Amino acid sequence: MNDFPFDIVGFDLDGTLLDTHGDLADALNHAMAKAGRPPVPHAETRDLIGGGSKKMLGRALDLTGGRPSDAEFGRLHAALLDHYSRNIANHTKPFPGAVAALDALQERGVRLAVVTNKYERFAREVLGTLGLAERFFVILGGDTLGPERSKPSPDLLIEMTERGGSANCAYVGDTTYDTQAARAAGMPCVAVRFGFCDREPEQLGADALIDHFDDLIPALASLSR
Template sequence: MTAFPFDIVGFDLDGTLLDSHGDLAHAVNHALAIEGRPAIPAGDVRDLIGGGAKKMLAKALELTGGAVPDARFDELHQSLLTFYENNIAVETQLFPGGEEMLDGLAERGVKLAVVTNKLERFAEKIFAELGLTDRFFTIIGGDTLGPGRAKPRPDLLHLMLERSGGGTAAYVGDTTYDTGAAAAAGLPCVAVSFGFNDKAPADLGAASVIDHFDELIPALQRLG
């Protein structure tokens, strides 16, 4: 087998590796119901995801009647998180081709990482419930390094590289948070068009865009 050009491949979670919009929709609608707001269809919640739960909730409140006072927002945010933690992997699953893609990278000796803006404990729980934890050498969350260090800052990707012990790396994501972090960290980024894109896939600033996970390994080979 021809040598693979990357020793490490990092993945975003929501909208990249995992289609989590159903469970996130239930959580955000739980918070909206507490505030007496109408539910948002799960398909529309896809457009609100990216940047963490606070940003998702803020967008949902704007759509359903406007912002609330900070203290109330904090209460609703905590309710959302509690509901989500208790129902984190009811509908969530790998995107099509994800398992085969992960197998293919592992067969090539690639170290796999998760770097997400989701809280670390949530990311760890979701992969544990899906039986995927052992596939990754590290799972890094938006709070792993403390406040203000999440994507699009490069800090979490720098931590991935530090924990990997070195080597060539690439990152895979679905939003400008991901492409921005990769660019700031000096890593090539592949964007998935099937995720929760906050811009048209071609406008995300990625080095390559794929429409299915069976395209990822060839795309990384071309980038290398």
């Protein structure tokens, strides 16, 4: 009999399962060039990611002279998305140990989900390109239920439980968008220290912290609803 404490484990995508900052940085700098702004160094882009592409672009513009008009912002955001869609996995790869952790969970009978603020079509495309999409019974994006229901709202995580037919779930993320959504949905959350954390990891409000995906199974096993 499987005594693992969760039926479903959901994952954030950018900064949790996948290191996407290289491709996001390229797309962001494509938009910044169109705005006549200086590029953001790839390493610094990590600090701008979280909450979706509009927030990432807005943060970069705020740092380099302020936001333009709404119409210009929309044009720049469209350019960012177009570039990203055509170059979605040039640099992106799973974090070390991520695929093995997914294997270990599936061996325990756990169903896997992705719940991200990334647009659903991009989440599906990047996971498909990397050969990972079929592992997840559901992939929910920031636009799946509408932008007002993306994380830190709990709605996407509640949708995950409803589609999975079980409230016995845990979530894995890397930012306060993730931990706040999980807390509001009433489920435990594990945060990864190696992600695009918008606060110091100890300040994210997670129920457990891990330094490597090798630590995920023990961390989840120690938690319960």
